Structure formats: C-alpha cells, structure tokens
Amino acid sequence: QYIRNHYSTDRPEPKSWIERWLGRDKQYPKAPLVLPRQEDIMAIYQSAIEARQKNALAPDPNADPTVLNSMVGEWIWQRNKDQRHFFVEESFPMEWSYPSAVPHGLCYEIKKDPLPSLSAEIVQGDMQYWRDYIDHLKRNPRFAEDIDAQRSFSKLRNTGGNIYKWRKMPEAAEQAYRQALELWPGNSETLNNFTDLLMQQNRPEELRDILAKASKADPNNGLLTTLLSSCERRIRLKAEISNLESQRVQSPKDAALLQQLLGKYAEQGDREKADRLVAEALKSFPTNAEVLRDSVNYFAVQNRVPEAIEYGRKLEKILPEDADLRLGMAKFFMVSGKRADFYQYLKEAIRLGGLPMREKASSEPMFQQIQGEPDFQKLIHPVQ
Incomplete structure (x- = not known):
C-alpha cells in the first residue's frame, strides 16, 4: 500500500497544508507505476506453489514470506523496466535481479537487460x-x-x-x-x-x-x-x-576404506573427488552390493536421478530379490516423470515385499499426490 500510495493512480491528493509544504504534490513522478492487483498477487503465489509441487527444492512461499515478496518485486520490475530506472536497497536476497544488477553506491541498480x-x-x-x-x-x-x-x-x-x-x-x-x-x-x-x-x-x-x-x-x-x-x-x-x-x-582393495572416504567426500561437498571415487569403485568392486548401494545413495542425496538410476540398475543385477531397492527405483522414476517405469518398479517392489511393502508404499509421502490414480489404487488395494 505504501508503494501504491506513492507511485500508482491510487495516490491520494495532499489534503493538508503540511503535506503541501512537504511537497507531496510534487515529490513523486506523475506517470504511475504498473503495480499488481490482488488477483495478480494470488496468481504469483499460485505459481510459486505449483513450482514447489513440481520441484521439492524450489522455494516454499508458505515457509518463507520473502519468496512471495521477491516474486512480486520481479513482477513490478518486468512491467516497468522500459519506463523506469530501478535502484534497490535489498532487505532480502532477490537473486532474480542479480544478472542485471550493477553496484551503485549504497544500493544497486537493476538494469533493463542482463549483463x-x-x-x-x-x-x-x-x-x-x-x-x-x-x-x-x-x-x-x-x-x-x-x-x-x-x-x-x-x-x-x-x-x-x-x-x-x-x-x-x-x-x-x-x-x-x-x-x-x-x-x-x-x-x-x-x-x-x-x-x-x-x-x-x-x-x-x-x-x-x-x-x-x-x-x-x-x-x-x-x-x-x-x-x-x-x-x-x-x-x-x-x-x-x-x-x-x-x-x-x-590398502587400495579395501572396500570399507573406499566407502568411508566416499562418505567423507560427500560430507565435504567435494563432488569432483567423490565422482572419481565412485567411478573407481565400479571398476574395483563391480559386484560389491554395499559399495554399489552407497554409490546409489550418493547420487540420490544430490538429486542426480539419472546417475542414481544407472547405478541402481547395476545393483539390481546383484540383488534381484531386494524389495526396498525396487521401491527406491520407483521413486527415482516418479521424480523423473516416467510413470510407466514407476508403476513397473512399484509393482515389483510389492510382489517381493508383500503386505509390509504395500503398507509402506501406501504411506510414502512422495506418493500422496497420486493416491487417487486407478493404477496406484490397484496396487495398494488389489481386488481379492
């Protein structure tokens, strides 16, 4: 409302001599800014919610109010940048502006185009x-x-x-x-x-x-x-x-040492060394299930789903009866949007794991959004 009162067509006329003395009738530009209406803000909020549903790593507007504030700021800039210069004293990080940001004294300017x-x-x-x-x-x-x-x-x-x-x-x-x-x-x-x-x-x-x-x-x-x-x-x-x-x-052939080192590299965030070690592990211990499982988990934690699937398939050949592995693979395909592969692996996980696996899949948070799908219901509640 503060911005609207100063820069929009809703700006009230100065009513008192004090406001006129302060120059309220001359202080602000006559040409108004394009500002979002309530329905625009709701649409921005909804787009943030949808982005969060598609990607769990996307910012959550419900958990962090600055997410919506930043998106509204971007909306205003996009619709006014051709007519206005924008200078920002940043209260919260607005990373969307950084490609066009240029330091300007105590603040920074958002240029019209990226630099x-x-x-x-x-x-x-x-x-x-x-x-x-x-x-x-x-x-x-x-x-x-x-x-x-x-x-x-x-x-x-x-x-x-x-x-x-x-x-x-x-x-x-x-x-x-x-x-x-x-x-x-x-x-x-x-x-x-x-x-x-x-x-x-x-x-x-x-x-x-x-x-x-x-x-x-x-x-x-x-x-x-x-x-x-x-x-x-x-x-x-x-x-x-x-x-x-x-x-x-x-002791280069000690699998336990390799597993420990992979965990340390992952904790340190040294992706280059960790990736190299995973490749070395595949050559040195191609049939070691625990080493392969650690490799799958390493990629999964980083949300590197294609690599997790690749190593998961290798692990399948060693552990053909592992129900939990099939469930994990189903999750990877769910995230990848490959619904046919997802249902194939979920079906196999339930076949191998029986009732406990069916109950586990039913309560899995990742699957809540597809609870109503007929194919999911057939697997969770099969006709007797």
Whole structure:
C-alpha cells in the first residue's frame, strides 16, 4: 500500500497544508507505476506453489514470506523496466535481479537487460566507494556507539558480496563481505554467506578465526554458534580425509576404506573427488552390493536421478530379490516423470515385499499426490 500510495493512480491528493509544504504534490513522478492487483498477487503465489509441487527444492512461499515478496518485486520490475530506472536497497536476497544488477553506491541498480559480466572498472569503483564511505563513518565518533547504524550499513554492503558471489567472483565477494564485517563483525547474514564462500575454497582454519571473534562478541547468537561448530567439524573432516587417503594408498582393495572416504567426500561437498571415487569403485568392486548401494545413495542425496538410476540398475543385477531397492527405483522414476517405469518398479517392489511393502508404499509421502490414480489404487488395494 505504501508503494501504491506513492507511485500508482491510487495516490491520494495532499489534503493538508503540511503535506503541501512537504511537497507531496510534487515529490513523486506523475506517470504511475504498473503495480499488481490482488488477483495478480494470488496468481504469483499460485505459481510459486505449483513450482514447489513440481520441484521439492524450489522455494516454499508458505515457509518463507520473502519468496512471495521477491516474486512480486520481479513482477513490478518486468512491467516497468522500459519506463523506469530501478535502484534497490535489498532487505532480502532477490537473486532474480542479480544478472542485471550493477553496484551503485549504497544500493544497486537493476538494469533493463542482463549483463554478461561486471567490468573491472565497476568492481574497482564499488570497492573504492565503500572504502571511502567506511572511513567516513569511522571518523564520526558516534558511529562506534550506534549499533543500528552499524547493522544497517553492514547489511547494505552485504548485498554487494551476494552479487559478486552469484557471479562467481570470489575475490570481489570476499572483499565486500570483509567490508561488511568491518562495519559490523556480528552480521549473521554476512557470516553465513562468507562461511559458504570460504568453505567452497577449503579455508576452514581462516574461517574459524573470523567466526570465533564474532561469536565472542555475540555469545548468545545461536547461528554463530552453529556456524563455528560446523567450521570446526570441517577442520576435523579435512584431517579425517587426509588419514583415509593415506590408508587407501596402502590398502587400495579395501572396500570399507573406499566407502568411508566416499562418505567423507560427500560430507565435504567435494563432488569432483567423490565422482572419481565412485567411478573407481565400479571398476574395483563391480559386484560389491554395499559399495554399489552407497554409490546409489550418493547420487540420490544430490538429486542426480539419472546417475542414481544407472547405478541402481547395476545393483539390481546383484540383488534381484531386494524389495526396498525396487521401491527406491520407483521413486527415482516418479521424480523423473516416467510413470510407466514407476508403476513397473512399484509393482515389483510389492510382489517381493508383500503386505509390509504395500503398507509402506501406501504411506510414502512422495506418493500422496497420486493416491487417487486407478493404477496406484490397484496396487495398494488389489481386488481379492
């Protein structure tokens, strides 16, 4: 309503001399913005719900209200970008805008069209602007006592880091995040984003020092405690991986060592090494059911369904009577949209698993959306 009152045809006329004195009749542009009506917002919400139903990894507008806010923002931009310039002080991340985002002082501009890259001049200008502005703020003795100001300016600088991070510009993102933390060391949003960046670069020791400092300054911050604990786990994980790699050099045919190492790589998020190990496992242990099962689970957890199906088929040949494996394969085909294969595997799972498997399939959350399908009902409630 605030935006509508300022930028739409619904804008009320200034009624009092105070409003006229403030320039309310001249302050805002005469040409109105195109803004969504209630039915438009409901359509946006419905599209978000449908996207969530099709993809469990899609943002959930019911769990996170910023999802709908971001989508409404995109709707407004799409319908006004040819007539207006858009500048944003980001309250919550709007990743849809990052392909067209250009740093602009304390905020950023959403250009009409996507930019293939951000030039070195743009990045350098942004860094210098913030360096000068931070120095300006620090020269004011009141800034050190104004926690609200520290948080506000730190949050604004965090946005620049998000844009650079999205563009896979790690050096620029790191510099922006460090500037945000210079303004407010306890900025949880920045620390969370910075944690992700440094973890990707396998720099947990450096991150631990940053988080320990922030946690000491804000000991009641649960997120900082969680991030620090996760970082310390990553440091231990690094040592565990190094130890397992050394053991495998001595015992390359030890399947248990390979399984442990695959689990550690997966926990670390090192997809390249994990994929290599899975390929090696297939050559070294082609008939080891547990090794193959771990490979299937590795791909499934990452939602890499085609690979999970590929390795699941290999496991089928070794375990032709495994009902749970058939149910797992049915889920993969369900996600893939291959309904005929789904029903074939579900039928086989129930044949092998009997009544317990039928009950398990009936209560499986993934299958709730197809409970009413005749083919599903025939399998779950067969005619006696």
